[in-house]
Amino acid sequence: MAEDQLYTTTTQCKTWSYGPTALATIRENTNAAGTRSIKRGWKRARVEASTANTPLATTPIPSNTPTPVPTPSIDPLSVPDPMTLTPAEELTLVNYYILKLLEMSDVFSFPSNVKSTACVFLSRFHLNHSVHAYHPKLLLSTILFLATKTENHYIPLSEFCKRIPKITPEAVLKYEFTVAGGIRWDFDIKQPLRAAEGGIMELLTALALTGGDPGLQTLKDKLAPNPVRRVQDAHGRMKAYLTKEALVSDVYYHYTPPQIFLGALWLADKELTEAYIEWRFGENSTMGRVVKKKKKDKKGKDKAGNGEEEEAPAAKTLPLAPKLIPTVAACAEMMTKAQEYEKIPMDVLKRIDKKLHRCQNPQKFLGAGTPLGFGNEAPKKPADDGPPEKKRKADDDLFGGSLR
Amino acid sequence: MPSLTASNAAAIARARENAVNRGSDADEICPVCKSSRYLNPNMRFLVNPECYHKMCESCVDRLFSQGPSQCPVVGCDKILRKQRFRKQTFEDIQVEKEVDVRKRIAKTFNKRQEDFPSLKEFNDYLEEVETVTFNLLNSIDISATEAKITAFEQSNKSSILQNIAKNAQEQQLAQAQREFEREQHRRAKEFEDQIEAEEKRDKAEHKANLLKALEADNPDAEVAKVNKLARKKSSMRRENQERRQRELEAARNAPAFQFMANLNRIGEETPAKKYDPVDGYDESNRYFVYRDRYENPWLEEALKSKSMLAGGYLVQQYCERALFEAFSGVGCFIEDPTGEEDEGLSAPALFDTPMADAVSF
Numbered sequence: 001m002a003e004d005q006l007y008t009t010t011t012q013c014k015t016w017s018y019g020p021t022a023l024a025t026i027r028e029n030t031n032a033a034g035t036r037s038i039k040r041g042w043k044r045a046r047v048e049a050s051t052a053n054t055p056l057a058t059t060p061i062p063s064n065t066p067t068p069v070p071t072p073s074i075d076p077l078s079v080p081d082p083m084t085l086t087p088a089e090e091l092t093l094v095n096y097y098i099l100k101l102l103e104m105s106d107v108f109s110f111p112s113n114v115k116s117t118a119c120v121f122l123s124r125f126h127l128n129h130s131v132h133a134y135h136p137k138l139l140l141s142t143i144l145f146l147a148t149k150t151e152n153h154y155i156p157l158s159e160f161c162k163r164i165p166k167i168t169p170e171a172v173l174k175y176e177f178t179v180a181g182g183i184r185w186d187f188d189i190k191q192p193l194r195a196a197e198g199g200i201m202e203l204l205t206a207l208a209l210t211g212g213d214p215g216l217q218t219l220k221d222k223l224a225p226n227p228v229r230r231v232q233d234a235h236g237r238m239k240a241y242l243t244k245e246a247l248v249s250d251v252y253y254h255y256t257p258p259q260i261f262l263g264a265l266w267l268a269d270k271e272l273t274e275a276y277i278e279w280r281f282g283e284n285s286t287m288g289r290v291v292k293k294k295k296k297d298k299k300g301k302d303k304a305g306n307g308e309e310e311e312a313p314a315a316k317t318l319p320l321a322p323k324l325i326p327t328v329a330a331c332a333e334m335m336t337k338a339q340e341y342e343k344i345p346m347d348v349l350k351r352i353d354k355k356l357h358r359c360q361n362p363q364k365f366l367g368a369g370t371p372l373g374f375g376n377e378a379p380k381k382p383a384d385d386g387p388p389e390k391k392r393k394a395d396d397d398l399f400g401g402s403l404r
Numbered sequence: 405m406p407s408l409t410a411s412n413a414a415a416i417a418r419a420r421e422n423a424v425n426r427g428s429d430a431d432e433i434c435p436v437c438k439s440s441r442y443l444n445p446n447m448r449f450l451v452n453p454e455c456y457h458k459m460c461e462s463c464v465d466r467l468f469s470q471g472p473s474q475c476p477v478v479g480c481d482k483i484l485r486k487q488r489f490r491k492q493t494f495e496d497i498q499v500e501k502e503v504d505v506r507k508r509i510a511k512t513f514n515k516r517q518e519d520f521p522s523l524k525e526f527n528d529y530l531e532e533v534e535t536v537t538f539n540l541l542n543s544i545d546i547s548a549t550e551a552k553i554t555a556f557e558q559s560n561k562s563s564i565l566q567n568i569a570k571n572a573q574e575q576q577l578a579q580a581q582r583e584f585e586r587e588q589h590r591r592a593k594e595f596e597d598q599i600e601a602e603e604k605r606d607k608a609e610h611k612a613n614l615l616k617a618l619e620a621d622n623p624d625a626e627v628a629k630v631n632k633l634a635r636k637k638s639s640m641r642r643e644n645q646e647r648r649q650r651e652l653e654a655a656r657n658a659p660a661f662q663f664m665a666n667l668n669r670i671g672e673e674t675p676a677k678k679y680d681p682v683d684g685y686d687e688s689n690r691y692f693v694y695r696d697r698y699e700n701p702w703l704e705e706a707l708k709s710k711s712m713l714a715g716g717y718l719v720q721q722y723c724e725r726a727l728f729e730a731f732s733g734v735g736c737f738i739e740d741p742t743g744e745e746d747e748g749l750s751a752p753a754l755f756d757t758p759m760a761d762a763v764s765f
Contacts, residue, residue, distance in 0.1 A: 002689050007733030019740025190729070197700075198726030202692065204699040256733030280691065281734070320735055327737060 007256060011186040016124060018253050026127060027087045034130025035084040038359045038372060042081055045362035045369025049076035052368045076366040082358045084132065089352050094126045095248050095341040096349055097136035102244065104144055107163055111153060112243045113193055118147035119247035120189045125182040127253075132359055134178075134374045141167050142175040150187045178374070189252075192242055192261035199261055200235050203276060204228060215279045222275040230272060237268035241335060249338035255331045259324070263331030274325065281320035434460035436467075436476045450489040453504050455482040456497050464489050505540050509533065512557050514567040588656055595652060599645055606641065610634045691731040698723050 007013055018026065085093070098119045105115045121143045122136060141164060148155050157169045180187075206216055207227050223230050241264035246252070251260050266273040279285065358365065360373040433440045434447065436459040441447050448461045457477045459467075467473055468486035475482045494500045513533045520526040539549045557564070610630070617626035703719050706712045 002685060002687070003691060003728065003732040004735040005685065007736055013733070013736065013738075017738045019738060021740045190733075194726045195729040195732075198723075198728070198730030201698040201700050201723065202727060202730060205695055205697075208699055254738055256736050256738070258730055258732065258734040261730070262734075323737065324734065 007190070010190055011184075011188070012190045012252075013256070015184060015186065016253065017256075020254065023127075023250060023253055024087075027091065030126075030128055030130050031085070031087040031090055031132075034090075034132030037130075038084055038132050039081060041369070041372040042362045042366075045366050046076050046079075049366040049368035076368070079365055082362075082365075083355055084359055085352065085355060089355075090126070090131050092341070092344060093131055093349070093352055093356070094123065094136055095338075096344070097140060098122055098248050099342065100137075101140055101144060102247070104140060104164070108155070108160075110144075110148065111151075112239070113191055114144075114147050114151045114153050115243060116191050116193065116247055117151050117189045118144045120252055121147060121179065121183055123247075123250075123252070124186075125179060129182050131356060132373065134182075135356070135360070138374070139175055139179055141172050142179050145172050146176060146179060146187075150189075175374075190257050192246065192257040192264070193239075195257045196235075196238060196242060196261040196264065199258070199265070199276075200231065200238075203231055206279075207231065215282065215285055219275050219279040223272060230269065234265060234269035234272050238264045241267050245335040245338045248341050249334050251331055251334050254334070255327070259327055259331055262324075262328040263335055266328050266332040267335060273328065277321050277324055277328065281324055283319045283321075285319065285321075434458075434463060436460070436463045449492060451492050451497070451500065452482075452484045452489050453501075454484050454488065455480050456501055458492070458497070502541055505537055509537050509540070509553075511568075512553060512564060514564060514571065515560075516567065516570075519563070591652060591655070595648065602641060606634070606637060689728070689731070691734060692727055694724055694727060698727075 101118050101122060102115060105118060122139065125139065125143070126134070126136065141160075145155075145157065145160055148160075157172060161167050161169055161172065207220065207223075209216065220227055238261070242261065245267075246260055246264060251263065255263065262273055262277065265276070361371050363369040363371060432442070434449070435457075439447070439460065439462075444460075444462075449458050450461060450464050451458050452475075455475055455477075457475055457480060459476065463476070464486060467476060468484060468489070472483050472485045474480075475484050492500055494503070513529075513536075515526075515529060517523070517526045520529065536549055536553060539545055613630045613633070614627065617623060617630045620626045700723075703722070706717060706722075707719050
């Protein structure tokens, strides 16, 4: 059980794996928290506006974008609270920006592991941080740059900024801490990419073997006439799924990397995947171990290495295939559904963004107040220094405070 | 000037050395009767903890045999009693005095840390005790300090007595433990000595028997017999030793005192587990075995490219890692947690940048 056991020790398994219901609950909670904070902000802005909205104070609030100038006739109390985004709308927006992130990394032609890491970062960040508070567009460059560092694909920051219009090193680094904290410092993403390479390698190598494994023979028969060609074709298509559909959907939360790669392979070639799973995890599977013929193998190929001593321990446990196949099918299904996110028309997205804009900028509609959300700067509260400070000092004193 | 200083320093050093060698002048002459050690080699100096003025034994006898009397030192009006005179323990009279004061203070102020709600309170108490001691030593506010001590003594009579009893008990236990250990050591030593003596005796006997056997008519048979006898004896002896060793061990482990029994029980409850640095993980894989080489056109190039190989790139390692990842977690199925588990998962408070920080200013 070594492989599964090791996977269960990763943060991806421990903190970032959820069932569908748990994931939906988390998204709802996040959305509720975001909505609450927007409501609070509007309430405050309303109070400010009603006190400041005398005829003298009707000068428009300076802002970089042209906005409708609030006329004195606007009564801040009559403006209704903005409609906040639903969890589904939040998800749509996040997924749109994941697609943007993919485009952005194509500008640099980053390898697919950097791409995937960046997308998973964004998805994980917004799992617990509502877009009401953190607009994804502000975080894109930060996340992409963080992903290059995480995946050991070094690119100097100045170089990075040159390739994207209207971006400065300061802007990239400004949110880095926030993002890193938001993903709980779990930088290592277990991706299905290398797993996929491994799986294909195993498959191709096994096909090249001529052995007495009956499972392998059935696999070859199923893939006839040209098994190798077929696997190679599927490989290419699978990679495309892994670098797009897998990232836009929730599969990283619901499935483990091998399952995701099998899901992508399923989409590429269903028969092949089924045959592969039956061969590796079905009944009577040798799990790739060479079935030993008692005498002859003694000095020949030590192919199986240390595995040779324990002959087919899989026979003792239940075969994995009956459980694995539905799981992989569900994973594939989820990835297919993700394709719809690409087809979402632009005006729907624009509507959502407009809604968000209204939520975050009460000052434009009420005539007063501060913009809400993370990217919009606001004066900070002065630190509250008082009695606690004194107490701390007394505690820090080497011999304690003076006697009472 | 420098030379003068140097000679001065040398003189001081010499004087100090002399003082160390034969005692300082103060040790030689009694400050009261001015008789010197030269005339009376058995002269002993005594002090009274009342005022710590030093005088010789004969002066004490002469002045205080008739009953309490004033200290003969000029300017000291303390009334001294003969029975309280004693021999000085420390050369420095200040140290002598401090030890006495501390002894007295410790008797009264014997609170322990567990008597206080927190460490800070305990430290404050210690500081106050130290202040009292300092005042007594340096004669600052003597009357006020004494009053304070008396007041404390009055109000904490019962707890002081309790703590004294507790201390005594602890000391008794420690003493018993020491005694017990010493006894164990002694027994073990005795046992070893005995074994050694027995071995020696057996050896000598064996040698004598052997010589006797060689003198006999049929030396070979006799020698064999003697050897057999010796072997039998030695094995018997070993058995005996083992038994006694066990007995000794049992005696050592027997709960001689109640606290000893407690000590042993704690040890039994948490048996030391064997340390496993990899925490039960072994290298065996369940779903696959590594093959020697894998079909991969990309890797063919890497295998031939000198620049890759020189950099330390190992194709084998890449293959192993990829293979491992291809199977690591296939058997893990992520499902919705049942029951109370999902509360911990969905709590936003766990996160480093909580929502509320960002929006509510």
